[in-house]
Amino acid sequence: MNKRDICSYDYEELKEEMARIGEPPFRSRQIYEWLHVKLADDFQDMTNLSKKLREKLDGEYEIARVQMTERQISKTDPTEKFLFELWDGNMIESVLMKYPYGNSVCISSQAGCRMGCRFCASTIGGLNRNLTPSEMLRQIYQIQRLTGERVSNVVVMGTGEPLDNYDNFVRFIRMVSDEHGLHISQRSITASTCGIVPNIHRLASEGLQITLALSLHGATQEKRRQLMPVADKYHLEEVLEACDAYFRKTGRRVTFEYSLVAGVNDQPEDIRELTAILKERNCHMNLIPVNPVKERNYKKPNSKNALVFKNKLEKNGINVTIRRERGSDIDGACGQLRRRYAAANVRRNR
Ligand code: SF4
Numbered sequence: 001m002n003k004r005d006i007c008s009y010d011y012e013e014l015k016e017e018m019a020r021i022g023e024p025p026f027r028s029r030q031i032y033e034w035l036h037v038k039l040a041d042d043f044q045d046m047t048n049l050s051k052k053l054r055e056k057l058d059g060e061y062e063i064a065r066v067q068m069t070e071r072q073i074s075k076t077d078p079t080e081k082f083l084f085e086l087w088d089g090n091m092i093e094s095v096l097m098k099y100p101y102g103n104s105v106c107i108s109s110q111a112g113c114r115m116g117c118r119f120c121a122s123t124i125g126g127l128n129r130n131l132t133p134s135e136m137l138r139q140i141y142q143i144q145r146l147t148g149e150r151v152s153n154v155v156v157m158g159t160g161e162p163l164d165n166y167d168n169f170v171r172f173i174r175m176v177s178d179e180h181g182l183h184i185s186q187r188s189i190t191a192s193t194c195g196i197v198p199n200i201h202r203l204a205s206e207g208l209q210i211t212l213a214l215s216l217h218g219a220t221q222e223k224r225r226q227l228m229p230v231a232d233k234y235h236l237e238e239v240l241e242a243c244d245a246y247f248r249k250t251g252r253r254v255t256f257e258y259s260l261v262a263g264v265n266d267q268p269e270d271i272r273e274l275t276a277i278l279k280e281r282n283c284h285m286n287l288i289p290v291n292p293v294k295e296r297n298y299k300k301p302n303s304k305n306a307l308v309f310k311n312k313l314e315k316n317g318i319n320v321t322i323r324r325e326r327g328s329d330i331d332g333a334c335g336q337l338r339r340r341y342a343a344a345n346v347r348r349n350r
Pocket of ligand 1: 120123
């Protein structure tokens, strides 16, 4: 992006920016509303601004390009998947899931990911770059524009590790929940992390009210290391302590995410070990039968075994649910649509 990224300025910063170019404060209110409430895609749509000001804005600033290149609508669930192209050709994906309580959008926080979780398609090509706050916001804005649906919940669980893009991620949270913008309640936002300990502690001190979801996936340090290279850097004990600190400081109960992989982490000893680490914690656990990824060898347990696993944990006093699979007919696993697009491009360019 050659010009300034206008959608990444928060309300106060936009005021300062407009003062810098000689515009009165009411103009910044109008422009902020166009960008973050009316979800304008182009300065020329801002019809209550003079033509001269629209041209001035166009000359100095850019509205981050997040352009839809593919939209898949599930036949089995009220779920849609979107592939977006960014200004530099990077591709990202986002998902809209409709629930009786409202619409939820799952966004990406990075183009690619460097965390290397073994069951994940998003990390196969590594990290290309961090997304800016505007690129995170505009995934939601574009979905609202394209579908006409109001989004009330946000999950930051698409491609990328949000705590590896910390400053942009926190700015995104403040902006998406700001009363001058979409004003989505922080309590309706969940962000998942693979366990970057120092940044969990930082996040706990930000004064935010979002839910933290910790990707656990293994109940012992050894099991976690098999599935998640990040465990080499941060020991399970430190990760759990950081989650406890998050709960103490924010009062928000942490969710533990557990991808169930057949024959790897769905055994009787896994139930024992999970019970040992979670029983005394005020938390919730989500079991996610792993989505098979073409490039990986992992398989999901059949639904009967997953249910037995869940029931045993419940009997041991763990608050647990199985996350129902959504949109499995439309490149279900995180990162698969983007991977398929990248592979098709390679073939095309040969
Ligand atoms: S699961 Fe999340 S953190 Fe792990 S590699 Fe995939 S995108 Fe990155």
